[in-house]
Amino acid sequence: MSDHHPQPLYQQVVDFLMYEAALLDDGRFQEWFDLLTEDVVYQIPVRTTRDREAGRGFSQQAWHMNETWGTLKTRVARLATSYAWAEDPPTRTRHFITNIRIRPGDAEDEVRVTSNVLLLRHQGDVPSAQFLSGERHDVLRRENGRWRLARRLVLLDQTTLGTHNLAIFI
Amino acid sequence: MPEVNGQSEIERLLEEMDRSLKRGLIPARIFNDPEIHRLELERLFARAWVFVGHETEIPRPGDYCLRYIGQDPFIFVRDEAGGVRVLFNACRHRGVQVCRAERGNASHFRCVYHGWTYKNTGELVGIPAAEEAYKGFDKSAWGLLPAPHVASIHGLVFASLDPQAPPLETYLGGMKWYLDLLFGLTEEGMEVIGEPHRWILEANWKIAADNFAGDDYHTLYLHKSMWDVNVFQVPPRANMMGYHVQAGNGHTISFSIAPDPNEPGPTFWGYPQEIVARFRPDRVSREQFELARRSRVSVGTIFPNLSFLTVPLTADPDRIPPTTFMTVRQWQPKGPDRMEIWSWALTWKEASPEFRERSYQACMASFSPSGIFEQDDTVPWPLMTKTAGTVFFGRRNEMLNYQMGLDGIGAARPVTDWPGPGVVYSPRYEEGVQRHFYRRWLEYMRAG
Numbered sequence: 001m002s003d004h005h006p007q008p009l010y011q012q013v014v015d016f017l018m019y020e021a022a023l024l025d026d027g028r029f030q031e032w033f034d035l036l037t038e039d040v041v042y043q044i045p046v047r048t049t050r051d052r053e054a055g056r057g058f059s060q061q062a063w064h065m066n067e068t069w070g071t072l073k074t075r076v077a078r079l080a081t082s083y084a085w086a087e088d089p090p091t092r093t094r095h096f097i098t099n100i101r102i103r104p105g106d107a108e109d110e111v112r113v114t115s116n117v118l119l120l121r122h123q124g125d126v127p128s129a130q131f132l133s134g135e136r137h138d139v140l141r142r143e144n145g146r147w148r149l150a151r152r153l154v155l156l157d158q159t160t161l162g163t164h165n166l167a168i169f170i
Numbered sequence: 171m172p173e174v175n176g177q178s179e180i181e182r183l184l185e186e187m188d189r190s191l192k193r194g195l196i197p198a199r200i201f202n203d204p205e206i207h208r209l210e211l212e213r214l215f216a217r218a219w220v221f222v223g224h225e226t227e228i229p230r231p232g233d234y235c236l237r238y239i240g241q242d243p244f245i246f247v248r249d250e251a252g253g254v255r256v257l258f259n260a261c262r263h264r265g266v267q268v269c270r271a272e273r274g275n276a277s278h279f280r281c282v283y284h285g286w287t288y289k290n291t292g293e294l295v296g297i298p299a300a301e302e303a304y305k306g307f308d309k310s311a312w313g314l315l316p317a318p319h320v321a322s323i324h325g326l327v328f329a330s331l332d333p334q335a336p337p338l339e340t341y342l343g344g345m346k347w348y349l350d351l352l353f354g355l356t357e358e359g360m361e362v363i364g365e366p367h368r369w370i371l372e373a374n375w376k377i378a379a380d381n382f383a384g385d386d387y388h389t390l391y392l393h394k395s396m397w398d399v400n401v402f403q404v405p406p407r408a409n410m411m412g413y414h415v416q417a418g419n420g421h422t423i424s425f426s427i428a429p430d431p432n433e434p435g436p437t438f439w440g441y442p443q444e445i446v447a448r449f450r451p452d453r454v455s456r457e458q459f460e461l462a463r464r465s466r467v468s469v470g471t472i473f474p475n476l477s478f479l480t481v482p483l484t485a486d487p488d489r490i491p492p493t494t495f496m497t498v499r500q501w502q503p504k505g506p507d508r509m510e511i512w513s514w515a516l517t518w519k520e521a522s523p524e525f526r527e528r529s530y531q532a533c534m535a536s537f538s539p540s541g542i543f544e545q546d547d548t549v550p551w552p553l554m555t556k557t558a559g560t561v562f563f564g565r566r567n568e569m570l571n572y573q574m575g576l577d578g579i580g581a582a583r584p585v586t587d588w589p590g591p592g593v594v595y596s597p598r599y600e601e602g603v604q605r606h607f608y609r610r611w612l613e614y615m616r617a618g
Contacts, residue, residue: 062364070486
């Protein structure tokens with residue numbers, strides 16, 4: 001990435017993340033899927049509570065999601081069927097993306113993005129939200145003049161998930 | 171609790187259920203009642219053999235994981251001599267949890283309150299200022315309390331808090347025959363991959379145990395989207411062919427098996443040749459091996475709250491072949507209307523790294539918080555719990571229907587030439603397996 005225009009690049013990244021969040025919260029999953037590169041890696045490791053000296057507790061082997069373009073395609077296709085009861089009626093999600101920091105990527109056309117995510121989820125007539133929070137470690141890549149998501153690692157703050165399923169995307 | 175003639179409302183409910191269950195009727199109330207929940211912790215979870223973990227989760231001396239029996243916390247630990255122990259996670263001085271990390275490796279557990287220190291055998295070995303504070307004190311009488319009984323089968327470790335509990339093998343009864351063919355076909359056996367999934371569902375734990383006990387019927391509708399996106403190759407109605415086994419003592423297993431022994435389709439649950447080549451006929455009987463060969467799917471519940479499922483599914487039908495996984499899952503009670511689901515993925519120790527990874531992926535993609543199969547189960551289970559807690563339905567002891575397969579209802583018939591233990595019906599349009607589960611539940615709950 002060019003270092004000569006940090007402000008526009010940062011703004012482009014923010015615009016991408018805000019647009020992506022809006023697609024997810026609007027349930028426009030196919031359009032969200034179209035934002036992914038074909039070599040996308042999308043991962044949410046399982047976390048456990050560990051002693052401080054043992055590190056942050058993210059598993060190397062166990063995942064809530066460990067996805068490729070093809071497996072995400074299956075998930076999006078399933079949400080579009082008439083029998084995806086987990087999200088019909090849909091839960092209402094709200095993605096809040098903050099603390100956005102960018103660094104140069106490994107390739108010329110890539111940028112590494114770290115952010116915080118707070119995801120509120122409402123189901124049915126329950127007035128209180130389920131929520132998930134964590135860090136996102138993303139790689140965005142410019143393809144055909146357009147930013148796409150090439151890598152996402154979501155590091156959740158929860159060990160036991162306080163939501164009834166992950167039929168949603170973080 | 172209001173009492174009539176010296177008998178509480180709940181005792182009367184259980185007595186009534188004892189009769190109604192014979193007619194396939196179960197009072198909804200048992201799925202959401204604070205008194206039932208309390209009695210389950212005392213009469214069921216404190217007496218039954220309850221799963222605590224797999225031996226491969228703690229391979230080295232000092233490895234430990236925190237686990238729960240009912241809602242009580244235990245440390246599942248391998249001691250320095252290599253023995254597996256299940257120790258109550260509370261300092262004997264004031265009851266503070268001595269282990270607060272979920273897993274790790276430790277030679278000792280130390281209470282943060284006053285510093286009492288225990289070896290990973292549970293032995294109390296250190297007390298700060300012992301000379302001044304506890305001179306003459308008998309430390310040997312104040313070790314961490316062990317679960318009265320710990321035993322394992324095929325690496326699955328169970329514990330019972332009841333000093334009078336029968337041996338695990340007796341408790342498992344006919345189920346052992348089926349566990350042998352599910353978990354014991356290779357020389358080295360199965361191992362857990364990584365840490366278990368844990369998540370909260372606002373539903374009663376029995377609903378999940380009942381579902382896995384053999385509610386294959388729900389796959390036709392609730393899980394219809396799975397066939398729409400081609401993640402499972404056996405068509406839904408064909409998949410209902412097979413057998414329901416009441417293995418005794420409340421344990422059940424359901425097999426998806428084609429009527430024709432030589433019908434094309436998955437054999438050995440769809441395991442690939444690299445795995446099947448490691449299955450050793452001499453480890454089980456000829457009948458067990460043939461049953462394993464014909465199995466497309468096996469699902470069941472080890473009473474009370476451990477279920478298993480092995481099935482070939484794919485996370486990406488266009489690119490990845492159906493891949494067999496084994497999941498073991500525990501439905502942990504967290505209240506009358508709340509459970510914590512713990513789910514482990516297992517594979518054969520002999521599996522190649524490539525197969526192991528693909529098997530984990532198939533499991534995670536279908537049965538986990540993000541699993542597209544399991545996601546849909548998280549809709550009806552909380553709703554059933556909600557109904558059970560209503561005044562109009564639940565508190566009036568209205569009945570839920572568990573009559574499928576009773577005499578004259580449906581097409582399922584007893585199987586008379588079954589080679590294994592238990593009472594067996596075929597095809598799988600049948601709820602005798604669930605009635606078997608609740609019969610055992612009643613026995614524990616009524617043995618006040």
